[in-house]
Amino acid sequence: MRKSLLMTLAMVLCASAAFASDGAAVAAVGPVAAWATAIGMGIAAGLCGIGQGLGLKAACEGTARNPEAGGKITVTLILGLAFIESLAIYALVVNLILLFVKPLGA
Amino acid sequence: MFERLVQRIDAMLFRRGFVVTDARRLMRNQMLLAAGGSAVACLATGFANWGLSFAAGALIISINFWWLSKAAQELVQVKQGATFTLLTLFYGRLVLTAAAIAGLVAWAGASVFGLLAGLSTVVLNAALWGVLQIRHKVPTVGKGKEA
Numbered sequence: 153m154r155k156s157l158l159m160t161l162a163m164v165l166c167a168s169a170a171f172a173s174d175g176a177a178v179a180a181v182g183p184v185a186a187w188a189t190a191i192g193m194g195i196a197a198g199l200c201g202i203g204q205g206l207g208l209k210a211a212c213e214g215t216a217r218n219p220e221a222g223g224k225i226t227v228t229l230i231l232g233l234a235f236i237e238s239l240a241i242y243a244l245v246v247n248l249i250l251l252f253v254k255p256l257g258a
Numbered sequence: 259m260f261e262r263l264v265q266r267i268d269a270m271l272f273r274r275g276f277v278v279t280d281a282r283r284l285m286r287n288q289m290l291l292a293a294g295g296s297a298v299a300c301l302a303t304g305f306a307n308w309g310l311s312f313a314a315g316a317l318i319i320s321i322n323f324w325w326l327s328k329a330a331q332e333l334v335q336v337k338q339g340a341t342f343t344l345l346t347l348f349y350g351r352l353v354l355t356a357a358a359i360a361g362l363v364a365w366a367g368a369s370v371f372g373l374l375a376g377l378s379t380v381v382l383n384a385a386l387w388g389v390l391q392i393r394h395k396v397p398t399v400g401k402g403k404e405a
Contacts, residue, residue: 197352204348205341211334226334227280230327231384237326237348238381241319244356245363245374252364 185254189247196243203236264290274328281327288323288383292316295379299372308372311362315376318358322351323380 211229215222249255267286276282296313303309329347333340362368 197349201345201348205345208330208333208341208344212336212340215334222334223278223280226278226331227284229334230281230284230330231387233326233330234323234380234384237322237351238319238377240348240352241322241355241359241377242374244352245359245370245377248356248360248363249370252360253370 185250189250192243192250193247196240196247200236200240200243204233207232207236276328276331278331281331284383284387285324285327287387288320288380291383292320292376292379296376299375307367308369311368311370311372312376314362314368315373316379317376318355319377319380322355323383325351 207229211225214225264286267289268282271282271285276285293316296309296316299312300309325347329344333344336343359373362373363370
């Protein structure tokens with residue numbers, strides 16, 4: 153575990169040194185940011201979708217078992233879904249910052 | 259005056275399909291928080307970019323929350339196909355939100371931090387709701403041994 157962590161750290165440091173030595177480093181950040189955006193948004197949307205699906209599944213089961221508790225379950229479900237959705241929207245905003253504001257360079 | 263406003267919002271929400279009382283209260287709190295926060299932000303910044311971005315973010319997330327809570331009230335009663343419908347709605351909402359935020363950030367030059375603060379009103383609303391619910395449940399006097 154420690155060995156793989158050290159190797160990853162070394163690779164990251166070497167990559168940044170290589171980028172820094174090259175004049176095209178700034179230009180290379182653009183495509184890297186685009187890839188990072190695509191991968192990040194895919195992961196965020198997929199995992200948030202799974203989370204919402206699981207939450208709704210549990211709420212449906214709970215309402216089917218105990219219909220009287222439907223109101224409380226619905227409110228808890230709405231809160232959970234709102235939290236999950238705001239996570240996806242935060243990821244979206246961060247990705248849009250990477251794409252359009254370009255804090256890492258051109 | 260404030261109570262009358264709250265009653266009018268509640269009546270409007272009930273007519274629009276918010277039949278669960280707590281869901282209606284949550285939506286009403288979100289509307290008041292978004293409107294009040296936007297007014298304060300716009301007035302405090304003198305209708306500068308930050309305040310307008312906050313208002314835009316609060317509007318986007320309030321529409322999102324409206325759609326979500328209305329769908330959740332109906333979907334929790336559905337026995338089959340609820341998850342598929344929820345996911346379709348989620349991705350549809352996400353695409354529309356992405357288009358709106360991308361337009362604001364890339365073309366309208368909105369302040370990203372203002373936008374993020376506006377988008378966080380729903381998290382604040384949910385967190386406040388949770389805190390208030392816990393406060394109502396926890397006894398304020400005694401050590402709980404009486405129960």
